[in-house]
Amino acid sequence: xxxxxxxxxxxxFHCGEDCANDKIMLEQKVFCCDGCKMVFQLLNQxxxxxxxxxxxxxxxxxxxxxxxxxxxxxxDPKMQDKLVHFRDNTQTHITFYLPQVHCSSCLYLLxxxxxxxxxxxxxxxxxxxxxxxLVFDENQISLRETAExxxxxxxxxxxxxxxxxxxxxxIKRSMIIxxxxxxxxxxxIMLLSFPEYLGLADADMGLQSVFRNLSFALALPVFFYSxxxxxxxxxxxxxHKFLNIDAPxxxxxxxxFGRSVYEVLSGTGSGYFDSxxxxxxxxxxxxxxxxxxxxxxxxxxxxxxxxxxxxTVVKDNKEIPTALPDIKTGDTLLIHSExxxxxxxxxxxxxxxxxxxxxxxxxxxxxxxxxxxxxxxGKQTGANIxxxxxxxxxxxxxxxxxxxxxxxxxxxxxxxSFVHLLSRYFTLILFSIATIAAIYWSFHDSTKVWNVITAxxxxxxxxxxxLSNTFTNGNILRILGRNKFYLRNxxxxxxxxxxxxxxxxxxxxITTTKEQEVVYExxxxxxxxxxAIAALAAQSNHPLSKAIxxxxxxxxxxxxxxxxxETAGKGTEAVVHGQLISLGSKSYITGSNEKYNPVTQVWxxxxxxxxxxxxxxxxxxxxxxxxxxxxxxxxxxxxxxGDNAAEQQNLVKLLGNDATLLFNQQPAQKxxxxxxxxxxxxxxxxxxxxxxxxxxLKQSQVGIAxxxxxxxxxxxxDAILEASQLxxxxxxxxxxxxxxxxxxxxxxxxxxxxxxxxxxxxxxMLSPMVAAILMPVSSLSILLVTFxxxxxxxxxxxx
Amino acid sequence: MSAIIILLFAxxxxxxxxxxxxxxxxxxxxxxxxxSPPIRMLFDHKPAETKEETNI
Numbered sequence: 001x002x003x004x005x006x007x008x009x010x011x012x013f014h015c016g017e018d019c020a021n022d023k024i025m026l027e028q029k030v031f032c033c034d035g036c037k038m039v040f041q042l043l044n045q046x047x048x049x050x051x052x053x054x055x056x057x058x059x060x061x062x063x064x065x066x067x068x069x070x071x072x073x074x075x076d077p078k079m080q081d082k083l084v085h086f087r088d089n090t091q092t093h094i095t096f097y098l099p100q101v102h103c104s105s106c107l108y109l110l111x112x113x114x115x116x117x118x119x120x121x122x123x124x125x126x127x128x129x130x131x132x133x134l135v136f137d138e139n140q141i142s143l144r145e146t147a148e149x150x151x152x153x154x155x156x157x158x159x160x161x162x163x164x165x166x167x168x169x170x171i172k173r174s175m176i177i178x179x180x181x182x183x184x185x186x187x188x189i190m191l192l193s194f195p196e197y198l199g200l201a202d203a204d205m206g207l208q209s210v211f212r213n214l215s216f217a218l219a220l221p222v223f224f225y226s227x228x229x230x231x232x233x234x235x236x237x238x239x240h241k242f243l244n245i246d247a248p249x250x251x252x253x254x255x256x257f258g259r260s261v262y263e264v265l266s267g268t269g270s271g272y273f274d275s276x277x278x279x280x281x282x283x284x285x286x287x288x289x290x291x292x293x294x295x296x297x298x299x300x301x302x303x304x305x306x307x308x309x310x311x312t313v314v315k316d317n318k319e320i321p322t323a324l325p326d327i328k329t330g331d332t333l334l335i336h337s338e339x340x341x342x343x344x345x346x347x348x349x350x351x352x353x354x355x356x357x358x359x360x361x362x363x364x365x366x367x368x369x370x371x372x373x374x375x376x377x378g379k380q381t382g383a384n385i386x387x388x389x390x391x392x393x394x395x396x397x398x399x400x401x402x403x404x405x406x407x408x409x410x411x412x413x414x415x416x417s418f419v420h421l422l423s424r425y426f427t428l429i430l431f432s433i434a435t436i437a438a439i440y441w442s443f444h445d446s447t448k449v450w451n452v453i454t455a456x457x458x459x460x461x462x463x464x465x466x467l468s469n470t471f472t473n474g475n476i477l478r479i480l481g482r483n484k485f486y487l488r489n490x491x492x493x494x495x496x497x498x499x500x501x502x503x504x505x506x507x508x509x510i511t512t513t514k515e516q517e518v519v520y521e522x523x524x525x526x527x528x529x530x531x532a533i534a535a536l537a538a539q540s541n542h543p544l545s546k547a548i549x550x551x552x553x554x555x556x557x558x559x560x561x562x563x564x565x566e567t568a569g570k571g572t573e574a575v576v577h578g579q580l581i582s583l584g585s586k587s588y589i590t591g592s593n594e595k596y597n598p599v600t601q602v603w604x605x606x607x608x609x610x611x612x613x614x615x616x617x618x619x620x621x622x623x624x625x626x627x628x629x630x631x632x633x634x635x636x637x638x639x640x641x642g643d644n645a646a647e648q649q650n651l652v653k654l655l656g657n658d659a660t661l662l663f664n665q666q667p668a669q670k671x672x673x674x675x676x677x678x679x680x681x682x683x684x685x686x687x688x689x690x691x692x693x694x695x696x697l698k699q700s701q702v703g704i705a706x707x708x709x710x711x712x713x714x715x716x717x718d719a720i721l722e723a724s725q726l727x728x729x730x731x732x733x734x735x736x737x738x739x740x741x742x743x744x745x746x747x748x749x750x751x752x753x754x755x756x757x758x759x760x761x762x763x764x765m766l767s768p769m770v771a772a773i774l775m776p777v778s779s780l781s782i783l784l785v786t787f788x789x790x791x792x793x794x795x796x797x798x799x
Numbered sequence: 800m801s802a803i804i805i806l807l808f809a810x811x812x813x814x815x816x817x818x819x820x821x822x823x824x825x826x827x828x829x830x831x832x833x834x835s836p837p838i839r840m841l842f843d844h845k846p847a848e849t850k851e852e853t854n855i
Contacts, residue, residue: 050842104838111839127835176825184818188811210804214811 014040015154016057035062039153046115051105058105060154067336071151073310073321074144082164084143091121092138096150096157101130109153117141117149161307161324161342175229175291179284182226185218186277192218193274212264212271219273223257227280229287242416245423245466248430252461253280259454275775279463282779286470290477290490299488301716303377303399306691307342311335314386324393331389341378344396345387346371352385353542354378364600365543367570377691381542417494418740419469422747423462430456433758441764448764456758464750464782465743472742472786476735479794484722485732492718495702496736498683502631503674503696505688506641506651509706510628511618512723518551522604522612532576533604535559536583540572544602545583547616571603580607600646617647620654623727628654630730636682640665640673642692671695691715731797738793746785753778 010019012032024031027044031037036059043051051058073079086093100106106125110132113120119141124133132155136146147157192211200208230250237244253276260271298305312334313322319334324342327333332348335341341354352368356378365381368374374387376396393399434456441448473490480487487493504510525533534552537545539561564574571584582605586592589603590610602614631637638660639651645663652661662673670686674696677684686693686700689707694715697703705714708723721729757774824830 104841107835107838108842111842125835126832127838128832173825173830176830177822180818180821180825184814188814191810192807207803210807214807 011057012036012059012061013052013057014059015061016059017061017063032061033063035065038062042116042153043109048109048112048115051109054105054108055103058103060100062154066151066156069312069319069321071144071147072312073323074147075142076310076321076323079310079323080143083159087138090137090139091135092143093133093135094143094146095131095133096147096159097129097131097163098150098155099130099158100155101125101127101132106155110150110155113149116153117146120146120149159309160305161309162301162304163309164304164323164325175284175288178226178228179281179288182222182277182281182284185222185226186274186281189215189218189274189277193270196270208270209267215271215273216261216264219257219260219277222277222280223253226277226284227253230280230283237420242420243424243427244420245462245469248423248427248462249283249466252457252463255454255457259450278776279461279779282783283463283466283470286467286474289474290470292474292477297486297714297720299717299720301714303691306340307393308340311339311342327389327393329389329392333387333389335380335385335387337380337383339380341374341376341380341387342396343376343389343393344391345374345389347374348386348388350385351382352380353382355381417469417491419465419743423465426462426465430461445764452764455764464753464778465747467779468746468750468782468786469743471783472739472746472790475787475790476739479735479790479799480732483728483732483799484725485728486720488718492702493736493739495683495718496685496733497740499635499685499702501636501638501677501682501684503638503640503677503684503686503700504628505670505686505690505693505696506639506647507618507643508689509687509693510621510624510639511647512621512708515619516547517617517619518547519615519617520612521615525611528577529579529581529606531559532579532581533583535561535576536564536572536574536581539564539574540566542572544600544616545572548583548602548614551614581605582608586613617650620650621723621726623729625654627726627729628659632656632659636660638662638673638677640670640696642666642670667692667695671699674699687721689714728799731799734797735790735793735799739790742786742789742793745789746782749785750778750782 010022010030011017012019013029014031014036017032019030019032022030024034024037026037026040029040031040039059039062040052043049074083084092084094098106098110101110107127110125111123113123113134119137119139121135121137123135125131126133132150134146141149147159150157192215195204195211196208227250230246230253234244234247234250237247256272256276260273260276263269263271307324310321310323311327312319313327314320314332314334322331327343333341333343333345347368347370349370352372352374353365354368354374355365356375366378373390376393376399391397434453437452437456438449441452470490473493476493477487477490480493530552534549535558537549537552538558539545559576561574561576564572566572567584567588571582571588573580573582573584575581582589583602586601586603589605600616602616603610604612604614628637632655636659637655639655640662641647642665643663648661648663651659655661662669665673670693674684674686678699678701684700685702685704686696687704687706688694688697689705693703693705697705697715697717702719703717704719704721705717706721706723706726707714714720721732725732753774757770760770829836
């Protein structure tokens with residue numbers, strides 16, 4: 001019984017993380033660290049413990065303390081002007097982005113900030129975009145203090161260089177308003193049209209003109225306002241000498257409206273206002289569904305979203321926070337631990353241990369000595385360092401990656417949907433039918449010519465194609481989004497369907513950086529020795545050390561470590577159980593000068609005698625092996641890595657000999673490789689995870705950013721896929737391919753309607769009644785077909 | 800006949816009222832954040848309010 005009590009893991013009351021012991025306690029609640037305890041104390045004092053009732057353990061771990069003067073730059077008035085959006089004597093308004101926001105407790109706490117700090121007048125959370133808008137009184141609390149207040153309760157505002165450029169894209173509401181107006185007008189016109197279709201008694205003929213004129217009035221806002229997107233898009237296409245699907249649709253809308261106005265004013269008929277408004281309404285619904293974007297995701301991030309907004313410049317022994325664009329060559333920067341290096345520079349002080357995974361994909365930090373050049377984009381993992389700037393931020397190696405041509409590629413050069421090409425043929429055929437019919441009738445009964453031409457144009461506009469396309473796309477996007485595969489827009493579905501070459505990044509994409517595989521080779525170790533090694537490894541924060549300590553993880557207490565010495569970038573040693581144990585690089589342990597080391601190894605020595613080594617490699621994601629096999633049967637695959645060739649044999653085993661494997665690839669080389677493939681006619685999909693893949697992601701036809709958690713930052717890409725869904729990738733691919741077939745099927749159905757409609761129209765027999773019924777019926781049946789078949793495909797695939 | 804016309808205008812103006820309400824709600828940003836309002840309305844602000852009283 002007692003043994004179960006011992007093994008029961010204690011979790012922090014605040015953040016739910018494992019607690020090493022129960023030493024940190026308050027009011028019978030255990031905390032993992034003092035930071036968490038302090039947050040609880042603060043909330044408890046201010047009566048905000050409802051925070052813990054709404055969700056279990058909702059807090060954000062406070063284990064990593066935030067540097068004290070991190071937000072010192074917020075005291076700079078120039079910086080404040082850029083960030084604050086309203087300010088007068090009593091009120092200041094600011095919006096912070098808080099990536100930590102995740103549950104209703106967060107919302108509760110952030111909107112009750114005024115109970116903790118009276119200087120805050122009000123706070124409002126936008127949950128979807130993870131932003132909080134604060135209104136506060138600057139006489140009572142400064143901007144810096146508000147940022148620090150948020151940080152102190154676990155919500156550290158994320159302020160990046162990108163915030164300086166500002167001008168956030170505003171949410172487009174015009175389409176929704178146009179849709180609302182069209183819906184209102186359409187439903188009322190329908191109501192007004194029915195009496196006439198059903199036949200009015202002679203006595204009620206007076207009503208007829210009222211109904212007609214009212215319909216006319218209601219059609220005006222639809223024609224002049226709701227249909228604007230179709231006119232502008234069609235006109236834009238024509239200006240670029242490209243006949244897109246919106247041009248014939250705009251033409252049909254105008255012709256229908258013109259003919260209806262003529263009929264009503266001349267008293268010859270009731271017009272087709274109901275059909276016109278109906279079709280505009282349905283097409284707008286389709287557009288809105290298709291263009292539904294994921295507000296919480298960004299597909300446009302460049303390096304500025306990753307860079308801090310300010311760094312500390314050391315001048316005359318004083319530390320001055322400086323905005324990034326103001327950094328000049330020759331400045332000395334103080335880089336704190338875990339801070340990103342924003343400009344290329346020479347190390348002038350301290351030992352640097354730079355994690356370049358961000359830029360190169362190389363997962364193991366590199367150590368740099370004084371006088372060596374450090375490139376922007378690396379993250380300092382050791383203690384504080386100082387460096388002398390040799391290139392300004394805008395000219396550094398990393399930012400120059402974004403200056404390449406592929407980042408200036410406009411959206412117009414992107415692929416064109418087959419829908420537009422199809423609608424072109426459609427329009428051509430349509431015009432020839434209209435012309436032939438017109439010539440025929442001009443010989444037989446010239447009064448009917450205009451009637452016939454307009455009837456053909458009205459009935460046969462490619463709105464059915466547009467409808468089937470937008471509704472299918474919208475529904476497929478929704479299904480993919482449900483499976484945590486988020487696409488930038490609907491065109492990406494079609495692009496994915498055409499891919500024939502898949503390029504994977506290695507580190508972080510097919511391997512996970514979260515877990516590592518450790519294999520020990522050498523003299524057999526006793527249990528006591530293993531415990532001693534675990535104890536030593538637990539002392540260091542180096543990622544390899546951490547990997548070894550978790551390799552020997554066990555619930556028992558670790559033995560005591562004395563006279564611990566860490567040589568940064570080389571290794572560690574200490575006395576455990578009276579034995580001197582050392583862990584470190586091969587040269588540190590054995591003294592050999594061998595430079596080339598294909599596998600990441602940590603050597604072990606006991607009493608200065610080398611006994612063996614640990615080889616540490618990245619852990620392959622479980623889903624990867626079956627996925628690569630399935631893809632390899634049908635398509636070409638390449639794996640491209642910034643890492644060394646240590647994994648070559650494992651990858652060959654996974655991929656077979658046909659796949660291309662490239663190692664030690666710089667970001668620019670990755671991009672060039674994609675370009676090469678494209679020049680060879682391949683349609684390339686790049687799947688990557690980091691900033692080092694950004695160029696390749698952008699260059700490829702479809703760039704997919706893989707992420708552990710969609711709340712994380714991803715580089716600019718066409719789609720974002722959560723790593724846990726990688727096993728479903730083949731199914732998602734299949735669904736994207738099914739998309740086109742569904743659109744085509746719905747389109748064929750609509751052509752059948754059109755043939756029926758046109759055959760009546762060319763004979764001059766199409767009564768407004770038939771046209772009025774045919775149009776909504778064909779639209780609705782197309783909606784049913786597209787929705788039904790895309791949902792059915794998803795269900796077949798178990799998505 | 801006139802009764803029908805009166806009813807017609809009545810029904811259209813009621814519908815127009817709802818259209819107006821819809822447009823207002825879109826413009827005032829009620830569709831910008833669809834997630835927080837349903838959470839916010841469930842909050843029991845009691846603990847916070849009692850705290851305020853003791854402050855005074």
